[in-house]
Amino acid sequence: MVWDIYHIFTWQHLMNLIDILIVWFLIYRLIMIIKGTKAVQLAKGIALIIVIRLVAGFLHVVILSYLVDQILSWSVIGMIIIFQPEIRRGLEHLGRSPLLGGNVVAKKKF
Known part of the structure; x- marks a missing residue:
């Protein structure tokens, strides 16, 4: 025991x-x-597509599975293009975090 x-x-x-x-x-x-952002609606849409893919795979619907796979593959590139400003802001925020030594104050250029 x-x-x-x-x-x-x-x-x-x-x-x-x-x-x-x-x-x-x-x-x-x-x-x-x-x-509270527009990304919530996007996440809901992606979740719905993933559920459709799972159901199509479970039912062995080959063409629908292929189409949904293509949508999911290309949606990654689409999300990067659509959310480029948000991704940039998030990476800047991450770069300013104390974890990465972000205590340095950026100088403004005039």
């Missing part, structure tokens, strides 16, 4: 737990960032 409990708490289980917590935190922060 004690031996079984000892094997539950292995290094791999600890790393899996840390991995899950990091992913959970990142998803939570992403949801908090996009809350």
